[in-house]
Amino acid sequence: MRLVGPSGEQVGIVPLAKALELAQEYDLDLVEVAANARPPVCKLMDYGKFKYESAMKAREARKNQAHTVIKEMKLRPKIDPHDYDTKKGHVERFLKQGDKVKITIMFRGREQSRPELGRRLLQRLAEDVQELGFVESTPKQDGRNMIMVLGPHKKKTEAMAEAREAQAARKAERRGDDTAPAEPAEA
Secondary structure (H helix, E strand, O other), rough: EEEOOOOOOOOEEOOHHHHHHHHHEEEEEEEEEOOOOOEEEEEEHHHHHHHHHHHHHHHHHHHOOOOOOOEEEEEEEOOOOHHHHHHHHHHHHHHHOOOOEEEEEEHHHHHHHHHHHHHHHHHHHHHHOOOEEEEEEEEEEEEEEEEEEEEOOOOHHHHHHHHHHHHHHHHHHHHHHOOOOOOOOOO
């Protein structure tokens, strides 16, 4: 078998008995790396440490992974201006966090005969949040509801990284304020 040493150097082609002897000498494990190669390739390594490091790399990769989330916001065609501003604020927050937003306008009774009111409201909302997101699917009538999906300009991972940086800055600022010397009290 072809043997690779503990620090990655090539030992050469050695018999199995000699490879096992070297593994005991270095107090390491003999791990087969490429079984299909001619001759098979083995490496001297601490297998427990290798497994631990690979598990930590996988964990770190999962931590940086982002799940696509679709948030939903429901509106009515006859919405009060203040309520509209509140709902728009929620949509902006969702887009800043990197989430998609599904906006549903619910029509009741005679409102169903005036779908242009809902379409106008959705267009207004899309224009108000265009610096944070874009219209992913145009308004569509679906029975009593009209639906539009907004997608963020930023990817979820970018938004998460920005949030972590902002949180670290706030922590540093708080620590800086706590360690500042107190003003002496005048008597």
